[in-house]
Amino acid sequence: MEGGLKLGIVGAGRIGVFHAQHVQEIASDRGDCTLSAVIDAHEDTAERVAAQLQERQGQPVRAFRRIEEAIDAGGLDAAVVASRTEDHEAHTRTLVDAGCRVLLEKPLASSFESAAALAEHLAALPGGDRAVMQAFQRRFDEPLRRAKALVDDGAVGQPFKIVSVLEDPDPPPEGYQSPGLLPDMSVHNVDEVVWLLGQRPDRATAMASRLYNTAIASVKEDFDDALMTMWFPGGAAAQVQVSRNHVAGYRNETWVYGDRGVVHVGGFQEDPLRVDVEALARGRVIARETFRMRSYDAPSVPVFVERFGPAYRAEMVHFINCVTRGEPFAVTHEDGLEALRIVEAAARAVQTRDGAPQGV
Numbered sequence: 001m002e003g004g005l006k007l008g009i010v011g012a013g014r015i016g017v018f019h020a021q022h023v024q025e026i027a028s029d030r031g032d033c034t035l036s037a038v039i040d041a042h043e044d045t046a047e048r049v050a051a052q053l054q055e056r057q058g059q060p061v062r063a064f065r066r067i068e069e070a071i072d073a074g075g076l077d078a079a080v081v082a083s084r085t086e087d088h089e090a091h092t093r094t095l096v097d098a099g100c101r102v103l104l105e106k107p108l109a110s111s112f113e114s115a116a117a118l119a120e121h122l123a124a125l126p127g128g129d130r131a132v133m134q135a136f137q138r139r140f141d142e143p144l145r146r147a148k149a150l151v152d153d154g155a156v157g158q159p160f161k162i163v164s165v166l167e168d169p170d171p172p173p174e175g176y177q178s179p180g181l182l183p184d185m186s187v188h189n190v191d192e193v194v195w196l197l198g199q200r201p202d203r204a205t206a207m208a209s210r211l212y213n214t215a216i217a218s219v220k221e222d223f224d225d226a227l228m229t230m231w232f233p234g235g236a237a238a239q240v241q242v243s244r245n246h247v248a249g250y251r252n253e254t255w256v257y258g259d260r261g262v263v264h265v266g267g268f269q270e271d272p273l274r275v276d277v278e279a280l281a282r283g284r285v286i287a288r289e290t291f292r293m294r295s296y297d298a299p300s301v302p303v304f305v306e307r308f309g310p311a312y313r314a315e316m317v318h319f320i321n322c323v324t325r326g327e328p329f330a331v332t333h334e335d336g337l338e339a340l341r342i343v344e345a346a347a348r349a350v351q352t353r354d355g356a357p358q359g360v
Contacts, residue, residue, distance in 0.1 A: 008037035011083030108336030134336035157260030167246035171217030
């Protein structure tokens with residue numbers, strides 16, 4: 001790629017801007033890539049964000065309203081899609097059809113049907129299996145990677161239960177468009193569970209409620225609190241708890257229970273930039289490590305970026321490396337499709353009167 005890899009950001013919202021900043025940091029460190037374009041349907045937003053980012057890097061960052069305009073201008077080799085969930089399928093198709101490889105924010109699409117249609121489209125394209133990387137940043141998170149290493153090494157024996165909790169302290173920001181609490185939040189937890197166990201569940205169920213956040217939020221969602229349960233063929237189970245109602249602060253925790261002990265990651269505490277990982281067996285600590293997250297020194301950093309900032313950056317490094325080297329991604333659209341398949345089964349159970357488990 002003459003002159004280095006040219007990357008664009010589709011969707012100039014809060015996560016799109018942080019992805020762009022990480023691209024700029026990596027470009028400054030390595031010199032083999034550059035942020036070349038910001039694409040947003042709101043022209044004034046695209047121009048404002050592009051100007052801010054151009055000031056940071058000292059090189060041109062062009063603003064476009066439509067992906068096709070950026071492609072025609074020759075300004076894209078690859079792109080990050082961080083637009084509205086309902087636009088994921090169309091935006092990704094346009095980019096991939098033009099030969100761009102894509103880092104696609106979660107969820108894969110606004111519904112399982114849309115995600116399946118995108119997967120079918122990719123399957124019909126030469127190289128379509130390498131075209132899209134699903135942005136599941138937890139797989140690049142050092143605390144969770146340490147936990148997985150402990151589990152894989154047998155530190156706590158054979159896993160039989162995982163509990164994954166994600167609870168937000170505030171409503172989604174003004175203008176945010178959610179496909180629903182389960183697909184918007186729990187896809188991260190579901191993929192984390194599948195990744196940690198190394199297998200997919202065959203049944204899932206869920207309960208969901210409207211408790212508090214739905215009464216105060218400007219963004220309308222179906223629920224503001226949900227509890228999922230998944231069962232795996234080997235006998236293991238997993239529980240996923242997601243909520244908008246943890247008003248005391250951001251909570252992100254994972255437990256992996258084995259037949260000889262437990263691995264625990266994270267927890268709700270005063271310092272959001274500290275993440276503890278510990279493994280205990282029969283009441284004895286067998287491993288303990290503290291990881292420091294990154295302070296962005298910015299006035300309005302989302303709490304999830306504070307928790308996963310280094311993971312987002314590592315995810316971007318992996319994406320750029322794979323694109324420049326022509327290698328497959330470690331996380332693909334198939335992983336995103338699988339997470340949505342599981343979430344869709346749990347959502348079906350919510351609609352039943354008895355919450356009967358649904359086949360995945």
